[in-house]
Amino acid sequence: MKVTLVSPYPDITNYGLRTLSAVLKRAGHQVQFISLPDFAGDGEFTHVRMSEERYPAEVINQYLELTADSDLVGVTLMTHYFDTAKQLTRAVQQAHGTKVIWGGFHPSVRPDECARWADYVAIGDADDLLLQLCDRLDAGKGDDLYDIKGLVWRKGDKVIRNQPGSLEQDLDSYPHPDFGLDDHHILFEGKVLPLTKDLLRRYLHNGTISRMFGKVGYQTMTGRGCPHACTYCGNSFYRDLYKRQRYVRYRSVENVMEELENVKREYPFINFIWFSDDSFFGRPLPDMLKFAEQYKRRVGDPFYLLGSPGTISEEKYEALVDAGLHCIQMGVEHGSKRIQKMMKRSTMGNDKIIKSAEVIVKYADRTAPPQYDIIYDLPYETIEDKLDTLRLIADMPKPYRLQAFSVIFYPGTSLHTLAMRDGLVNDEKSEIYDKMYFEKNDTYTNVLLYLSKSGRMPSGLLKAAIHPDVVKVMTSDYMRPVGELAKAGVGRVRALMRNPALERAKALGTFEARLTGMTGADAGAVAPWLNAAAK
Structure with missing residues (x-):
C-alpha cells in the first residue's frame, strides 16, 4: 500500500518519522515523505501570529495533489502543531476520504482528543505499530486491529484503545532513517517541490545548531530514552507508559558508524554531526571510548551533543573532545534547590552542575562555548528562587552561552498535572x-537573565545587580514607570513589525523565513515597517 508521511517541523531531520519510513519501505510498502515546514509553530518565529489555518490554499492544494493516491496519511506532531495537523487531516479526509494516523508526543498523551480528528492514533514508539497497521489495512482487515498494541482507533462511533505497546530493546534491528530523495517533497517558497540535494543541503545548513556554527549538519540519535524523569519533560510520561521495561537503550557503535558513513557517502556536503540523544553520556565508559575511537577514524567531522549534570565525566569528555566534539548542550534549568526538587532534578544540583561545567571549560580552548539551558517564568518561583538561578549563573565558569526557555505546561508532563491542580492554567x-x-x-530578573545569555556579562557585575539592596530598588514601585515605558517601547516595535508581509511569511516554507520572517517580495513589502522600527 502507499503511505504518505508528513512532517510539519521547520527542522526537516525528523529522525522518528524517517525511521518509520525506512521500516515501511523495508517491508515492501510504498512511502512518500512530505516536509511542510510550519514556522508559526516554532519558538524562533515569535513575530508571526498563530492561526488555525497554518497553510494557504495553494499549499494545501499541492499537498492534496500529492496525496491523491495514498492509502494512508501519517502526521507527526508536538502540541504546538495541533492546529497544523488538524488542517492537514481535514483537507485529505474531505478531498479523498483517506484515512489518517497521528503520532508523536501530543497524540501519545492526548489520544482521545486526537482521535476526534485522526482515524488512528499511535501511542509511544510506533515502529512496529505502524507496520502492523499497514500490513493489516493492505490485507483488507481494517476492522481487525484489536491486537495492535499502542493503537487507538475509531470503529464507527466508538473509539477503541488497545493495550499499551512494548519497547524494542535491539535498536539495531531497525533500519537507518530514510534520507533518500525518491518520492520526498518539501515546501519551499510557497511550492511543494521534489527534494533535491541542493534543497536538502540548504535546509540542513539552516538547522538550529548547524546555522549557529555555519555548518551543514546531519542530526541523528544513537539511543532512545532518558534516565531522568524531569517534571517539565515528556520522558516522565514515557517512563510511566513503559513501566518495568528498560527505557534507555542504545544502538551499537558499529550501527551508528555505518549510518554516518552511508549518509556522508551519499551527501558529501555534510560536514557536521548533531547527536540529539537525551542520554548520550549514559553509555558505559568502554562503549564511549570505542565510539570516540571509531568516530575519529571513520567520520572525523566536528559534532554536537547533549549532556546532563552528573553524567559528564572527564574521561568520557576528553575522549569525545579528541574525537571532534565541537560543542555540548547541558541542561542546567534552575539554581533553586526548592525548584530543582519540584522538577525532580535534586540529583543534578548546583554542586554537580558546577563540577560538570568545570570539566567542560577545561577543554574550552578546543571547543566552542557550551550551551546551558535555563527554564524561567515558573509561577511557583519566588523572587529568591529566581535570584538563586542568577547566583548560579554568576558562579558558572566561563566561557558559556545560555539558552533560556519560558516554561510551558505541556500536556502529559507531571508539571502540567500540577499546574492544572493548582489552577494555574485558564x-x-x-x-x-x-x-x-x-x-x-x-x-527585573528576566532582564538580568537575558543580559547574561552571551556569557560575557562580568560575574562581579551580575553579583552586584542581584545584591539585596539593588534588587529591592529595581523591583520597587518607584521603578514601575520605567519598566512600563520600556515595555511600551518593545510593544511598539513588535506592532510595527507585525504586518501582512510577515503574516504571509509563515507559509513560505523557506529557510530565510526562519531567520527574517520574509523572502523576496515580502522583504520589499515589509521594508518601510522595519525602517520605521529602526528609527
Whole structure:
C-alpha cells in the first residue's frame, strides 16, 4: 500500500518519522515523505501570529495533489502543531476520504482528543505499530486491529484503545532513517517541490545548531530514552507508559558508524554531526571510548551533543573532545534547590552542575562555548528562587552561552498535572498550545537573565545587580514607570513589525523565513515597517 508521511517541523531531520519510513519501505510498502515546514509553530518565529489555518490554499492544494493516491496519511506532531495537523487531516479526509494516523508526543498523551480528528492514533514508539497497521489495512482487515498494541482507533462511533505497546530493546534491528530523495517533497517558497540535494543541503545548513556554527549538519540519535524523569519533560510520561521495561537503550557503535558513513557517502556536503540523544553520556565508559575511537577514524567531522549534570565525566569528555566534539548542550534549568526538587532534578544540583561545567571549560580552548539551558517564568518561583538561578549563573565558569526557555505546561508532563491542580492554567489553547518558549514576562530578573545569555556579562557585575539592596530598588514601585515605558517601547516595535508581509511569511516554507520572517517580495513589502522600527 502507499503511505504518505508528513512532517510539519521547520527542522526537516525528523529522525522518528524517517525511521518509520525506512521500516515501511523495508517491508515492501510504498512511502512518500512530505516536509511542510510550519514556522508559526516554532519558538524562533515569535513575530508571526498563530492561526488555525497554518497553510494557504495553494499549499494545501499541492499537498492534496500529492496525496491523491495514498492509502494512508501519517502526521507527526508536538502540541504546538495541533492546529497544523488538524488542517492537514481535514483537507485529505474531505478531498479523498483517506484515512489518517497521528503520532508523536501530543497524540501519545492526548489520544482521545486526537482521535476526534485522526482515524488512528499511535501511542509511544510506533515502529512496529505502524507496520502492523499497514500490513493489516493492505490485507483488507481494517476492522481487525484489536491486537495492535499502542493503537487507538475509531470503529464507527466508538473509539477503541488497545493495550499499551512494548519497547524494542535491539535498536539495531531497525533500519537507518530514510534520507533518500525518491518520492520526498518539501515546501519551499510557497511550492511543494521534489527534494533535491541542493534543497536538502540548504535546509540542513539552516538547522538550529548547524546555522549557529555555519555548518551543514546531519542530526541523528544513537539511543532512545532518558534516565531522568524531569517534571517539565515528556520522558516522565514515557517512563510511566513503559513501566518495568528498560527505557534507555542504545544502538551499537558499529550501527551508528555505518549510518554516518552511508549518509556522508551519499551527501558529501555534510560536514557536521548533531547527536540529539537525551542520554548520550549514559553509555558505559568502554562503549564511549570505542565510539570516540571509531568516530575519529571513520567520520572525523566536528559534532554536537547533549549532556546532563552528573553524567559528564572527564574521561568520557576528553575522549569525545579528541574525537571532534565541537560543542555540548547541558541542561542546567534552575539554581533553586526548592525548584530543582519540584522538577525532580535534586540529583543534578548546583554542586554537580558546577563540577560538570568545570570539566567542560577545561577543554574550552578546543571547543566552542557550551550551551546551558535555563527554564524561567515558573509561577511557583519566588523572587529568591529566581535570584538563586542568577547566583548560579554568576558562579558558572566561563566561557558559556545560555539558552533560556519560558516554561510551558505541556500536556502529559507531571508539571502540567500540577499546574492544572493548582489552577494555574485558564486557557490551554493560548497558554500552552499557542505559547512559544521564547516569550517572557517583563521582570527585573528576566532582564538580568537575558543580559547574561552571551556569557560575557562580568560575574562581579551580575553579583552586584542581584545584591539585596539593588534588587529591592529595581523591583520597587518607584521603578514601575520605567519598566512600563520600556515595555511600551518593545510593544511598539513588535506592532510595527507585525504586518501582512510577515503574516504571509509563515507559509513560505523557506529557510530565510526562519531567520527574517520574509523572502523576496515580502522583504520589499515589509521594508518601510522595519525602517520605521529602526528609527
